[in-house]
Amino acid sequence: MAHDEARFNGPLKHRSCTDICCLLLFIVFLCAWGGLAYFAYRNGDPEMLILPRDSKDHVCGKDLYINKPNLFFFDLTTCLDPSAILEGCKTPHVCVASCPNTNWAAVEVLASTQVDWSEVQKKLICTDDQIARTVNSKDKLKEVLKNNECAKYYIAMEPFYKRCLPSFKDIIEAKKILEENHVNMTELSTTTAEVVKFLDNAQNITKMVIDELYRVRYYILGGIVISIVVSLIYIILLRYVSCLIVWLSILSTLVLLGYGAYYSYMKYESLENTPSNQTEHFDLLLKLRDTHLIKDQVNEVLSSKSTWFYITIILGVVFVILLLIVLFLRARIRLAIALIGEASVCISSIKSSLIFPLFPWFVHLVIIVWSLAVGVYIYTLGDSIYRVVGFANDKQCVCHNQYYTEDGQWCTPSKWSEMCHSTSSPNVSCAVASCKFFNKTPNNFVTYLFLFNIFAYFWSSSFVSALAEMILAATFATWYWTAHKRDVPFFTVTTAVFRTIRYHLGTVAFGSLIISICKFIRFLLEYIERKCKKFDNGFTRAILWTLKCLFWCLHKFIAFVNKNAYIMCAIHGGNFCKSAKDAFGLLLRNVVRTVVVDKVSDMLLFLGKVLLTVLVSMGAWFIFSRGVVDIDTQQVFHMEYPWAPVIVLGIVTYLISSTFFCVYSMAIDTLFLCFLEDCERNDSTQKYFMSKRLMKLLTNRNVVDHE
Known part of the structure; x- marks a missing residue:
């Protein structure tokens, strides 16, 4: 990194637009997608897929x-x-x-x-x-x-x-x-x-499940509030005692895994070798009519010795792997912990960054619904396929010149009416046999529209994700490169939003285009694999597996490069290629530190999400498995299915913690890249912008006053 700048004071304020051609291409692409949606809407009819048809292929209700x-x-x-x-x-x-x-x-x-x-x-x-x-x-x-x-x-x-x-x-x-x-x-x-x-x-x-969920709705709402509070408390604790909290999270996870493996093994030893009978299980599924069917199924699975054997193996393997990672990478974990602490301080200073992911998530939801709707309309543009059915069982049906002789043969309704009739009279149609609508099959033109819609989904969703990453990167980089943290602007996120939209939508479009092309190729490989199953052999499996593995690795690499390119672009205002080159060169010069810190921080954040989810779920089970007071009647009742609200709260807690920790992940990546640049940009004659906790892991040189 060059040292010729007199003083670097954070993200460049006076910058120019980058990668304008890619932005124009993306705008044209969105217009084309809108035109495709209009064409499909005018010519497609989704009701044709769900409405019933009579024997003559007339659509009921149309x-x-x-x-x-x-x-x-x-x-x-x-x-x-x-x-x-x-x-x-x-x-x-x-x-x-x-x-x-x-x-x-x-x-x-x-x-x-x-x-x-x-x-x-x-x-x-x-x-x-x-x-x-x-x-x-x-x-x-x-x-x-x-x-x-x-x-x-x-x-x-x-x-x-x-x-x-x-x-x-x-x-x-x-x-x-x-x-x-x-x-x-x-x-x-x-x-x-x-x-x-x-x-x-x-x-x-x-x-019954819905009724019970309704009766405990206030408990569930309270559980959601508790999930948010617990996540915020976890974030606050990370700010002040990040080292203690992270190590406690790791230790708690190891204890839970170890105890789970031990408990599963003891259950395995105590049970008789009574594997479940799948046939009897299916018969039970059909015969039982009471509301305890699911509970009986669960009890049957848990009473099987093989179930606890597999649980013991899985928990034991995960426990050993996690223990080895902790033992051999404990030195690098210290830097990851320090970065997590810095990220916590940064996020606590810019609290609006925690709720910012809600907006891209909403946009993602809109894109998914839009893409599915367009896909359904496109599907109805295909050619209608008709096949002969019931001919073998209709002895009174005859077709001229043996035109149709086998069930499953393709046919057309008009030709069938002309060529086939009952032996009793040429004017009477066949009683059982008919030319029946089979499905819609896309022709070549419709297939191209399908592929275009799928690629449009990949590019638009990748664009939204990239835009959110660059905005967060600009926010956290501003915090890092501000010498006195109390001088960080109040509207840092808002400033990052306007700056990114004003100057760098082209760079976002460029990076998202590259990643979407990779995603599209992986989708095509999956499609080809399904189509080639009837020609399945060792050679084709090896070729497809190799290609899938190659593009999976390429996808991960491009995603990693893109994220760091957005960070460099948010800081220095360069175009995508220059930003990617600078970021990759900086990370390559610190390759060991980069790999370890990136993976260790991801693991620590994942453990945090799992720990919060398990704690809330265990608390919910403790409450709902006992008597619960109905708020409306003020009477205590015992739930038939206490696992239903536990699952709901578990999923909600995981989503809430994921919302917070996805911000953490971006903060860690941004601060880490800023940390590496800070190390290279400054020397013994200048002061570092990093905090004292990061400084202790690096050197004893001067640190800029952060008060």
């Missing part, structure tokens, strides 16, 4: 069937065939205005001596409303039933995701009708009972 939003199946038992998952139910299905709410069977009409045909026409559900109106005699009714143009029976049903389905109760009540129409009651009732029991059980559990 176009001519706008008043018929529900789908009715003539014979639901065909849907119980496992092949129905891929081929669809091999029975005619039509769009109806509402699901039937009564039981009806054609056999009762045929057996009756006096028939009101106007009432029959109202009750009939046919492939076409016109067909129902032509039924005015028993012979005509037999004809339409034989051609499968109308349903032979139906029972009371309710719409489930716009599909008419009966409940288990409805099936039992309609047993007589089903038996008269030769419906396999055993298959239908057993399968439906299992599904209904499982769904009913899941619904009951979900309802």
Whole structure:
């Protein structure tokens, strides 16, 4: 580092715009993404993916069937065939205005001596409303039933995701009708009972969990406040006794891991060798109907000897690795601890930096929602794929010139109507076989739009992350290079925001473009790997694994260089390439110190997050596993699922601590780079800007007064 500057007083105040071409490219790119979104919105239709379709591929609730939003199946038992998952139910299905709410069977009409045909026409559900109106005699009714143009029976049903389905109760009540129409009651009732029991059980559990979470909502809110307070207390303690707190965090983690391994081993020794039976477990999943199903599953897993064996191995290995790291890197840990202490002092002086990450997180959320929405609209732009289904089971269906002969063969609805019909009449469509909509398949143009949208997500999200990093870097660098810390400007974060947006959006766009290209290549490799599974062999696996490993390492390296380039740009105002070169050269001259401090500080911050999460979760379990007072009724009640609020508080605590510690991570990286530059820039004739605690680890030279 050059020493020709008379006096370096922190981030450059008078600077010029950097990497303008990249900023213009990013603006054009965003405009193109907006144009793509508008095109997809005007031409796509997401409802096409979720709305049901009848046998003739008419969309229920759309176009001519706008008043018929529900789908009715003539014979639901065909849907119980496992092949129905891929081929669809091999029975005619039509769009109806509402699901039937009564039981009806054609056999009762045929057996009756006096028939009101106007009432029959109202009750009939046919492939076409016109067909129902032509039924005015028993012979005509037999004809339409034989051609499968109308349903032979139906029972009371309710719409489930716009599909008419009966409940288990409805099936039992309609047993007589089903038996008269030769419906396999055993298959239908057993399968439906299992599904209904499982769904009913899941619904009951979900309802109870939500109800309990609502009853303890004030406890959860209090727990969130406690999580914030505990994180802030941890930060305050880091400022004054960072060495003690960090070493206590490491020691506590080692104690928890050691005790966990010991406890798991004792449980392993005390249990009988009774491995869980997966088949019996699945049967239990289907048969149980009470709200203790999840608790029983957990107890079954915890009663298995192999479970505690694997837990013991994992905790033991992590304990040994962490212990070796602490023993062999304790000298370097001292510098990392000093930097953490400096970061704590810096953040405490600029408290607004703690809440700043909330803004980029919100922008990230907007980008994710926007990208997913655009992706869904793009998907509906693809080509509709139709396939023949039910041909093998429809002996009355014939196609001219053997045009369609196999199920799964691609077809077009218009060609199917022209070439295939029932043997009874060329004007009657096939009863079971049909040309059914399969899915949407992107053509080449849509594929390119997909890839563009994915790359746009990578670049925009990387841009937001890079912008936040540069703003925080400018904030913390201002603090470091201010000789008298009491002179640090009150609006340091605001100044960093305006300075970054005014001068360095191009540099942010440049760095984020490089990292997004790397991310996009890694995405393509994952996509290629999935597509090549059918050609799976040792050679292709080795090639793909090597490429994935290479680009993973490249991604980590580029992310590391980018972050330090943003720090140098925030300080000196250079363009991306110059900043990256200066930062990389500075770190390379201190490579051992850089690697150790970077990884050790990351490990210490991670341990801090884990420790805070474990402490809050343990406290929450201690409270919720015992009697809790309902705030509304002032009565004590015992929770059926105390783990639910514990999990909620654990996740919230981890997110809160991650918000604080991501700021810490950026502060440590910025202060470390400033520390290295301070060491090289100043010599025995000048005073250092570093604090006395950092000075003790380096030399006994003069330090600028920090009071």
